[in-house]
Amino acid sequence: SQQGEEDPQALSIQEGENATMNCSYKTSINNLQWYRQNSGRGLVHLILIRSNEREKHSGRLRVTLDTSKKSSSLLITASRAADTASYFCATDRSKLTFGKGITLSVRP
Amino acid sequence: DTAVSQTPKYLVTQMGNDKSIKCEQNLGHDTMYWYKQDSKKFLKIMFSYNNKELIINETVPNRFSPKSPDKAHLNLHINSLELGDSAVYFCASSQGLIQETQYFGPGTRLLVL
Numbered sequence: 341s342q343q344g345e346e347d348p349q350a351l352s353i354q355e356g357e358n359a360t361m362n363c364s365y366k367t368s369i370n371n372l373q374w375y376r377q378n379s380g381r382g383l384v385h386l387i388l389i390r391s392n393e394r395e396k397h398s399g400r401l402r403v404t405l406d407t408s409k410k411s412s413s414l415l416i417t418a419s420r421a422a423d424t425a426s427y428f429c430a431t432d433r434s435k436l437t438f439g440k441g442i443t444l445s446v447r448p
Numbered sequence: 449d450t451a452v453s454q455t456p457k458y459l460v461t462q463m464g465n466d467k468s469i470k471c472e473q474n475l476g477h478d479t480m481y482w483y484k485q486d487s488k489k490f491l492k493i494m495f496s497y498n499n500k501e502l503i504i505n506e507t508v509p510n511r512f513s514p515k516s517p518d519k520a521h522l523n524l525h526i527n528s529l530e531l532g533d534s535a536v537y538f539c540a541s542s543q544g545l546i547q548e549t550q551y552f553g554p555g556t557r558l559l560v561l
Contacts, residue, residue: 381555382540382552382553382554383538383540383550384552426489428491435496436547441489
């Protein structure tokens with residue numbers, strides 16, 4: 341069964357606003373990763389957070405992990421039109437399992 | 449300079465045909481993967497090889513056969529193509545095993561008519 345599920349399924353915001361995307365999962369994990377996929381392209385790794393970490397930053401990205409709630413969030417601050425893409429969380433057990441993705445549209 | 453490359457980028461073929469997709473990575477990684485992404489963007493792992501050995505073999509029809517001639521290459525051969533095989537197939541690689549960051553190729557868009 342699918343491990344990670346993202347929420348919302350689609351998000352539309354104005355350039356400059358912050359975008360928050362959530363991911364919930366069902367079983368214990370070692371790490372949780374977030375990936376971005378631009379239309380017609382492959383997935384690009386954004387950030388990996390380990391199960392013993394609670395928060396991680398990378399540029400305009402902030403990821404949190406709450407293992408007690410089995411959830412993670414990805415915050416993109418000061419969004420740009422170029423952030424328009426699908427975002428996936430992926431959790432690991434014996435394999436990396438991806439959610440269905442969140443479609444983020446950033447309006448210029 | 450491409451880290452993970454796949455050929456072809458597009459593949460349009462008739463039902464019943466046999467086709468192959470090739471993947472190469474120049475990152476020196478030990479592990480390679482094949483994923484299938486359906487029309488709803490759901491991405492599912494199919495196979496994984498570590499140092500040329502099969503380590504993940506998901507519930508995939510045996511018409512799909514991966515081959516890893518060396519740890520930099522992982523090819524996917526599909527026999528007797530069916531309409532439901534239409535999807536985007538992604539190759540990926542990672543330095544270590546599953547939990548590591550994975551680097552994806554650009555995808556091969558397969559359309560079976």
